[in-house]
Amino acid sequence: MPAAIHAQYVTHRYGDRTAVDDLTLEIAEGELFAFLGPNGSGKTTLFRVLSTLIPLQEGDVAILGHDLRRDMTAVRRQLGVVFQAPSLDKKLTVGENLTHQGRLYGLSSSELSARKTELLAAVGLTDRERDRVETLSGGMRRRVELAKSMLHRPRLLLLDEPSTGLDPGARIDLWKYLRQVRERDGVTIVLTTHLLDEADRADRIAIMHHGRLAALGQPDALRAAVGGDAITIKTDHPDELSKSIAERFTVQPAVIDGAVRLEQHEGHQWIPRLVEAFPAEIQTITLGKPTLEDVFIARTGHRFFGDASGDEDQPKKKRRGLARG
Amino acid sequence: MSTLATSSPPAWPAVFTLAQRELVRFFRQGNRVFGALGQPIIFWLLFSEGLRGNNLDYAFFFPGTLVMILLFTAIFATISIIEDRNEGFLQSVLVSPAPRWAMVLGKVLGGAAIAMIQGLIFLALGAFTLRYASSLPEIVQAIVLMAVISIALTALGFTIAWRMDSTHGFHAVMSVFLLPMWLLSGAFFPGTGNGWLAWIVRLNPLTYGVAGLRYYLKFAQATPTTGPASDAAAGAPPIDALPPLSVCWIVTLAFAAVMLLAAWKISASRTAGDLK
Structure with a gap:
């Protein structure tokens, strides 16, 4: 069975700033995997490369056995992507958003309506299908995003900072849903986060710092290794x-x-x-x-928060949000 | 478990769905619909009454006004690409398996359809003031030509808007590029003579769209020949001064093709707005 993600020597630069630096790792199918790192650590850039939003500059990536460069369309079919910024059309209803998504992925209309019913039930929004997205709360919108990303039955779900802007209750729902998707459908889940407690719930985590892997392993094992x-x-x-x-x-x-x-x-x-x-x-x-923060400190020599270097490209607001988290 | 989609890229459903979305969004925004219906009516009143009241040749200005309506609407319809990007919708389209050309075509056809709605309203209103002397096939061909012009202009708008992060920059483009492009399309000044202005008119692809519409849109009303109108009408080229109709079609079709190609090319690039 091919790995869900097989990345070798991946490097990505914005101008002369290196955001991802010679990164190699493998994520098995069925894993719930988290990239943990402060803003500016390169995890979002890596997410953009893996989600095919930006081209792979250096190195090799295969997703579920398909080469990211040569076989882009095949990769895209297998991927469900949830961006940090909402991607719903607020002027359209929940149902219309899902319909457009389904057509972009080439679903037939019978498949589409069956999947819409199924997913809206799964995220508990069946009664909101006809409501415009602009009338929904932030937590509900995120659930629609999840339904949207799962519409075409992807085998790999990529999420960029999925908890951003969610209250604690909505966060718990999100994780419940992610586990359900993994257990029931066998979907591999890969997410990025700057929240230590969130990373703790993953099977394995990769701690990123300055575009490099500072640590890779199960959260418990990493903590135990700190001593x-x-x-x-x-x-x-x-x-x-x-x-x-x-x-x-x-x-x-x-x-x-x-x-x-x-x-x-x-x-x-x-x-x-x-x-x-x-x-x-x-x-x-x-x-x-030892916490995951101690792991981070032990591996990088920096505190997880308040490390401003490499953070220049992030807006101030986000950094403040991070300190709170 | 396997993914649901079939192996061929879902191109045409993607074109259809994105074009449909443009129209749905348009009709849901009350102020846009109001503007879309109001603009042709105001222009119709203004030009028919204003020009006639001053003994100017309304029939001469009619095709140009029609093209102006297409230009403004088509261009502004594509500004929505900036909104799509800022609202995040575009990201999810960019990572879908639908080919890039389908995204461009869907967006352009949706915008062109909105422009056509307004153009057709203006065309219909024209019948109240000016009696069309065109045959039905001529009207149909005029409408097809309008559609090609709309596609060309929407694709032009897409190409300009793609790399912009906000709609502010658009105003500058509008006044230094798009407005002169319309003024120098033979809609306003006839492109005769050998001055540099005449050469710009001849090199402007929009000139051939306006000229093509002049062939098809004939009016029973005679051109006034007395009073101050003669000054304005004196500049109006007789129909045989226009480029041949076949050239009008070729240039307009080529204009649309080149603009679609440009939009497709530029849409491969990512802007800062995609990376947030």
Whole structure:
């Protein structure tokens, strides 16, 4: 069975800025896979390449066994795409939007009407078929987008930041629907996200940073690989404190965004020792089990949020939204 | 489980569905429908009464006015490509298996249909003021020619609009390019003589559309020959000063073909608006 996505040495540049840098990975059929990364990490560019919106510049990609360059139409037939920006025509009704989509994918009218009924029921919008999209809430629109993308029975569903703009309830519905699609229809689901808890629900994740893969694996395995517990110390002079801790305990703390970080097994035993050793310097000290953010920090040396480098092309509003998430 | 679609690219259903969408959107936007119906009526009143009241030759200006209506409507109908992009609709069309030419043709045919609705209203209103002396086949051929002109102009609008991120830039294009193109199509000044203006008129593909319509749209009303009208009418070329009818058809068809090709070519490019 061919892989759902087989990407080799994929590089994409906008002018002289490299957005995706020599990326190689394989996603198996039936997986629920997430690309996790802050804005500017290259995941949306990768999404655009995989969704065939922009041409593949360098490297090779095969989707469900079809070469992305040579066999574009075959790739497009197998793909369901949900963009971050809504793609519905607001002046048209829910049903009309689905009809247009079905015709673009060459569905016959009997198939189309059967699929419309089926999918509107699946996303719980049967009674809204005749309503114009402009009268629907954001959560409902996203459900119509999902129905639209699944109309032609794609084998691979690609979603770019699918939770953006959804309230927590709608988010839960979205994930319920995605799991249902995967379990019932065997559809491979690949999404991008900047939300750590969302990535945690995927079977496997790829953490992206500056266009490269910083980590790839199951969320649990990645967390386990970080090692023990994460200890974070806030202080006025992080560099000096870090040096002092290193000298005194022969460990290697790191300074990340003005805080001293230390990863150790049995982290709770370290707290009193550190506080006793440097009572004046330590303002706050926290202990946590490793999260995906710790994985990100361990692999990239940067904090997940607040890392502005490589973010120039993103509008300010989005960055603020990210900090909240 | 296999995908539902068959193996051949769904081209014609895509053309049909995109053209239909243009019309549905048009009829759902009340102000556009109002403008579309109002414009030919106002132009009809203005030109028939205004020109006649001043003893100017309305029959001479009629084909040009008709082409102006087609020009404005066709061009503005394609501005919707900018909206489609900003609203995100275009992205999902771009990643569908429908071929690119089907997307272009669907969009162009939809816009041209809207232009034709207005053109036909104006043509019908003309019958109230000017008595057509054209035969039915001539009227039918005039309508076909109008359709070709509409397709050419809509495709031109598509080509201009494709790379624009907002409708603001369109106003500049309108006043420095499209309006002169209409003024210099023989609709207003006859393209006779050897001045540079006459050469622009001759090189302007729209000239041949206007001239073609002059062949088909004949009026029973005589051209006034007295008073100030004679000055305006003096410039009106007699029918034998027009390019041959076959040339009108060839140039107009070629204009439409070249513009469709240009629209197809340019639609391969992606703009910043597609990447959000």
